[in-house]
Amino acid sequence: MTFYLLQALNGLAYGMLLFLLAAGLSLVFGLMEVVNLAHGGFYMLGAYLGLSLVRWTGSFWIALLAAPFITAAAGFLLEWEFLRPLYRRTHLDQILLTFGFAFVLTDVARWLWGAGVQSLAAPPGLDRSIPILGTLFPAYRLFVIALGSALALGLWLGLGRTRLGAIVRAGVANKEMTQALGIDIGMVFTGVFAFGTALAGLAGVAAAPIQGVFPGVDFETLIVTLIVVVVGGLGTLNGSFWGSLLIGEADTFGKTLVPQAALIIIYLVMAAVLLIRPAGLFGGRAR
Amino acid sequence: MRRGGWLGAAIVLVLIPAVLPRYVTATATEILIFAIFAMSLDLLVGYTGLVSLGHAAFFGIAAYTVGLVSLHGNAPLVLTLPAGIAASAAAALLVGVFALRATGVYFLMLTLAFAQMAYAVAYQGAAVTGGTNGLSGIPRPAVPGLEFTGAIPFYYLVLLLFTAAALLLRQITGSPFGAALVGVRENEPRMRAMGFDTFRLKLGVFVIAGAAAGLSGTLYAYYNGFVSPDVLYWTTSGQVLIMVLLGGTGTLAGPALGAAAVLLLQNLVSSYTERWTMILGAAFIVVVLAAPRGLLGLLAGRWARSS
Amino acid sequence: MGALLVTERLTRRFGGIVALRGVSLEIEAGERHAVIGPNGAGKTTLFNVISGELAPTSGRVLLEMRPITGLPPHRIAAFGVARTFQRHNLLLNLTALENVRLAAQARTAATRRLLTSTARLTHLREEALALLARMGLEGRDAVPARALSHGEQRQLEIALALAGRPRVLLLDEPTAGMSPAETARMTALLSRLGRDQTLAVIEHDMDVVFALADRITVLHLGQVVACGAPEAVRADARVQEVYLGSGEAAHA
Numbered sequence: 001m002t003f004y005l006l007q008a009l010n011g012l013a014y015g016m017l018l019f020l021l022a023a024g025l026s027l028v029f030g031l032m033e034v035v036n037l038a039h040g041g042f043y044m045l046g047a048y049l050g051l052s053l054v055r056w057t058g059s060f061w062i063a064l065l066a067a068p069f070i071t072a073a074a075g076f077l078l079e080w081e082f083l084r085p086l087y088r089r090t091h092l093d094q095i096l097l098t099f100g101f102a103f104v105l106t107d108v109a110r111w112l113w114g115a116g117v118q119s120l121a122a123p124p125g126l127d128r129s130i131p132i133l134g135t136l137f138p139a140y141r142l143f144v145i146a147l148g149s150a151l152a153l154g155l156w157l158g159l160g161r162t163r164l165g166a167i168v169r170a171g172v173a174n175k176e177m178t179q180a181l182g183i184d185i186g187m188v189f190t191g192v193f194a195f196g197t198a199l200a201g202l203a204g205v206a207a208a209p210i211q212g213v214f215p216g217v218d219f220e221t222l223i224v225t226l227i228v229v230v231v232g233g234l235g236t237l238n239g240s241f242w243g244s245l246l247i248g249e250a251d252t253f254g255k256t257l258v259p260q261a262a263l264i265i266i267y268l269v270m271a272a273v274l275l276i277r278p279a280g281l282f283g284g285r286a287r
Numbered sequence: 288m289r290r291g292g293w294l295g296a297a298i299v300l301v302l303i304p305a306v307l308p309r310y311v312t313a314t315a316t317e318i319l320i321f322a323i324f325a326m327s328l329d330l331l332v333g334y335t336g337l338v339s340l341g342h343a344a345f346f347g348i349a350a351y352t353v354g355l356v357s358l359h360g361n362a363p364l365v366l367t368l369p370a371g372i373a374a375s376a377a378a379a380l381l382v383g384v385f386a387l388r389a390t391g392v393y394f395l396m397l398t399l400a401f402a403q404m405a406y407a408v409a410y411q412g413a414a415v416t417g418g419t420n421g422l423s424g425i426p427r428p429a430v431p432g433l434e435f436t437g438a439i440p441f442y443y444l445v446l447l448l449f450t451a452a453a454l455l456l457r458q459i460t461g462s463p464f465g466a467a468l469v470g471v472r473e474n475e476p477r478m479r480a481m482g483f484d485t486f487r488l489k490l491g492v493f494v495i496a497g498a499a500a501g502l503s504g505t506l507y508a509y510y511n512g513f514v515s516p517d518v519l520y521w522t523t524s525g526q527v528l529i530m531v532l533l534g535g536t537g538t539l540a541g542p543a544l545g546a547a548a549v550l551l552l553q554n555l556v557s558s559y560t561e562r563w564t565m566i567l568g569a570a571f572i573v574v575v576l577a578a579p580r581g582l583l584g585l586l587a588g589r590w591a592r593s594s
Numbered sequence: 595m596g597a598l599l600v601t602e603r604l605t606r607r608f609g610g611i612v613a614l615r616g617v618s619l620e621i622e623a624g625e626r627h628a629v630i631g632p633n634g635a636g637k638t639t640l641f642n643v644i645s646g647e648l649a650p651t652s653g654r655v656l657l658e659m660r661p662i663t664g665l666p667p668h669r670i671a672a673f674g675v676a677r678t679f680q681r682h683n684l685l686l687n688l689t690a691l692e693n694v695r696l697a698a699q700a701r702t703a704a705t706r707r708l709l710t711s712t713a714r715l716t717h718l719r720e721e722a723l724a725l726l727a728r729m730g731l732e733g734r735d736a737v738p739a740r741a742l743s744h745g746e747q748r749q750l751e752i753a754l755a756l757a758g759r760p761r762v763l764l765l766d767e768p769t770a771g772m773s774p775a776e777t778a779r780m781t782a783l784l785s786r787l788g789r790d791q792t793l794a795v796i797e798h799d800m801d802v803v804f805a806l807a808d809r810i811t812v813l814h815l816g817q818v819v820a821c822g823a824p825e826a827v828r829a830d831a832r833v834q835e836v837y838l839g840s841g842e843a844a845h846a
Binding site: 029033035037082085086089091092093095096097099100101102103104105106107108110111219220223226227229230234263264267270271274278 | 393563564579
């Protein structure tokens with residue numbers, strides 16, 4: 001029983017990290033109909049930046065706060081300088097452009113941070129296990145669960161209850177109408193894109209003490225995130241949330257219960273969902 | 288004029304091993320192999336409008352099939368070639384049934400995901416695939432009575448198969464089936480309304496493209512002498528896609544030229560820098576921003592302006 | 595022997611809105627049948643249900659007494675029900691000839707031939723050229739659909755539908771957005787189609803309707819208000835009410 005509880009908590013922590021990634025990817029898609037294939041690259045960039053920032057400043061917390069700003073700045077530049085000129089072209093061109101940036105980011109990381117596996121220690125205070133329900137569980141993972149939950153709640157409230165959220169939702173529902181109301185939809189695109197990359201960077205730093213950082217982590221992460229949004233339904237926050245939890249748990253339990261099939265469990269989940277609900281669990285619209 | 292161009296190209300290709308140094312023959316062999324790969328992807332991207340980000344799966348699956356068969360001695364080409372092609376075609380059928388239910392971005396994501404699954408299996412299924420080390424010691428192919436051990440005979444074998452594949456693909460794109468593919472690219476709902484079963488059309492072309500990628504993967508395994516998970520990695524899918532985009536989609540000849548351009552650039556650059564991946568990414572960005580119709584499009588534009 | 599195309603009590607709801615309520619009509623072989631009615635009457639929904647784009651909430655569609663309800667559009671097209679759309683829906687980057695040739699090809703098994711050159715299928719080409727001529731597009735075969743005028747695009751749309759040799763051709767506002775000259779040309783082209791071509795036409799232009807139709811069905815708020823010969827429908831009190839409002843308004 002304790003074993004299952006521990007695995008469920010592990011799966012929850014992983015799921016929360018996935019949610020940070022999937023939410024950004026999905027929001028950008030809902031708004032711009034562009035799947036950012038460099039999303040995993042921004043995640044990796046966040047993780048490596050976190051590593052370096054901890055080395056320079058000695059503080060995990062500064063790194064956790066600062067890295068997302070840097071990835072957001074990089075995301076801003078990508079959107080502003082490269083995606084904007086393509087607004088009049090097809091979404092496919094924009095997606096291919098982000099694919100090009102995925103190549104660039106993967107090589108930049110290898111260049112600056114080397115090809116080895118690197119790890120990051122959990123911050124002081126969270127680097128131990130605490131008793132919970134009769135067993136011990138790493139405190140840092142509880143922190144990740146709390147962080148993810150807080151951001152999920154924040155996003156939900158922010159989108160649902162604020163003026164900014166209303167503008168974003170209007171943009172998702174009807175771009176022309178939103179523009180007709182005098183809103184600069186291009187600014188909304190840029191802002192949301194940068195916000196998505198900030199979330200990816202944050203997930204990168206937050207995941208580093210659990211998973212480490214290594215070349216190739218970008219695409220590994222991107223693929224899992226894509227599976228999450230395919231399972232949950234692209235463009236919906238709810239779908240990202242439940243999709244993340246489902247994939248997080250499925251992957252965690254799969255790896256411990258059927259290690260022989262560990263690699264393909266999440267693909268099987270995806271295949272099953274696609275057969276039953278082709279547009280994903282929460283994807284209402286036809287594609 | 289056009290006919291003269293083709294004839295000239297054929298003469299150059301036939302004469303390469305005779306007049307140029309050995310390493311050029313090796314590079315030309317690799318270019319021809321990737322040209323088959325790029326043309327097979329063009330069938331999807333350029334003709335049918337299906338942008339696959341996971342085409343390396345079918346290249347790699349054939350390469351691994353050859354690697355596995357070769358573990359048990361030097362199997363004749365008449366066996367390995369159909370085996371590699373059949374394995375890739377079967378995988379394409381399986382992936383296609385899933386991925387082609389989706390359209391647009393979903394198709395793109397699913398092809399990427401399935402290819403990455405193949406990579407993960409090759410990478411971690413060490414007992415069968417050799418893991419990171421891959422499978423090595425693949426001997427050059429033979430058909431009973433003929434061996435292709437030397438670089439020059441192997442080049443001619445590849446040239447022969449390249450020619451056969453190019454002619455076959457050109458025939459297919461010029462057929463009523465090919466015309467229907469273009470119709471799907473242009474307006475799939477309209478094609479359905481006309482009475483075409485577009486799912487079957489797409490599945491058909493997906494399997495053909497997978498089989499052709501399998502041919503190139505088989506030859507690549509022989510060319511390299513070993514297979515590693517890299518052949519299945521997303522960068523391989525990306526590299527062949529940039530060959531297609533760079534050369535110009537929907538032309539077959541364009542992607543073949545794109546393969547030559549990318550590999551020549553790689554050879555040139557690799558003696559100065561290790562940042563090939565970055566250059567490839569930059570090439571993607573430049574092509575998408577500046578030359579969406581590819582090299583052939585640029586040339587055609589210049590031709591039209593000058594005449 | 596019943597009618598060629600029959601709908602039986604077709605109902606289609608969209609959430610709380612009832613777009614069709616119990617629409618029954620019969621279209622005889624060789625008939626030219628017009629469907630008219632004010633905006634929102636459910637005319638296009640009716641065509642969408644017949645051609646399989648939409649499933650009905652209840653009711654049946656029969657072609658030659660065989661139910662085709664709920665089949666996917668490509669199956670219904672293969673059974674011989676072709677349609678055109680209000681907004682033209684063409685393969686814009688292909689030439690007029692390529693458009694029609696593909697439509698003709700859809701009817702044949704040629705698509706399965708991977709190794710035959712399209713150029714050698716001369717019968718498809720000749721058929722396509724004949725259809726273009728029949729719809730007034732002779733000499734325009736090499737022009738990309740994108741470059742045709744609005745009227746020509748509508749003509750091409752009908753040539754595409756005819757290429758399937760449909761038993762019933764559903765035309766959704768064939769003259770929408772046309773100039774008077776283009777409308778007259780289209781009306782002439784349609785009336786010159788052989789009497790063996792069964793037609794159902796949604797149309798707002800009454801001149802076109804009375805020039806073409808053998809019988810007229812009037813839809814209003816998803817219901818059949820009247821159905822019959824043009825003169826009878828013109829004289830029908832309920833039809834006048836639908837179009838002219840209540841009696842008082844008509845007097846005013």
